């Protein structure tokens with residue numbers, strides 16, 4: 426099956442490479458030339474615009490930063506909608522506002538184009554290993570058609586409900602991840618200032634109830650002072666903003682999400698928004714006057 430792939434950043438590039446490895450014909454596009462050239466070297470064809478890519482494929486995947494970029498690529502000038510043939514399936518794997526997914530699906534439906542929202546969790550390492558968790562919204566019969574493709578990039582793909590449900594699930598995921606990072610940061614700064622090696626704390630608790638995928642991924646990074654992204658804090662700020670907007674629109678107070686959002690906003694003022702989201706610990710380190718480091 427010929428697949429289009431638009432958005433070859435930290436996540437999109439390894440995901441597209443995994444589709445090539447699985448034997449799919451791929452047409453790719455990004456506004457940045459370097460990752461396109463890399464994919465072409467690996468066997469993909471370069472498209473000249475989202476419209477051009479859409480005209481050449483049966484399934485088109487987007488992996489872009491946020492709602493405005495996805496809307497521009499899908500509905501804008503020279504966008505997917507201009508090149509799409511009836512029957513095309515658009516799978517947006519970016520993390521965006523659920524309402525934006527619903528708006529785009531409605532516009533595409535007028536052209537007999539189907540759409541799924543299918544954001545992912547797992548970050549760059551799982552994008553490389555093809556072990557992402559994919560959370561999907563849309564029609565069951567469309568999901569069944571593309572599930573084998575999703576499973577070339579992920580270890581699991583779960584249909585959560587109608588269009589927009591994938592992104593609602595992703596917002597829930599991002600709330601849980603952000604709050605876990607903040608809890609880990611608070612705890613490790615406390616341990617370090619109390620004179621206990623934070624690496625030993627991680628080692629001792631990771632198998633107990635406080636253990637988590639977040640702790641396993643992020644504690645070793647913060648103990649080395651390694652804030653290279655991974656997942657940029659500015660993208661997590663975007664997700665928490667989408668979570669706050671969605672929650673407030675339907676009458677759900679989310680007090681802890683609001684608090685972590687303000688911690689990330691403070692770090693942004695300090696110029697740390699390009700750091701990995703585990704850089705949240707720097708907020709706590711500054712408050713306590715205690716840096717967390719360990720040889721592990």
Ligand code: NAD
Pocket residue numbers: 431432433434435436437454455456457460488489490491494497498518519520521545546547548549655656657660
């Ligand atoms: P990124 O910024 O590294 O990549 C985005 C890519 O989109 C870039 O290559 C950029 O050039 C391209 N792009 C932007 N506007 C474009 C346009 N108009 N036309 C074509 N290409 C365009 O971001 P990322 O880290 O790969 O994240 C992508 C999405 O996945 C985001 O929604 C993010 O929240 C989500 N996500 C990221 C991670 C992670 O760990 N990085 C994990 C899960 C989900």
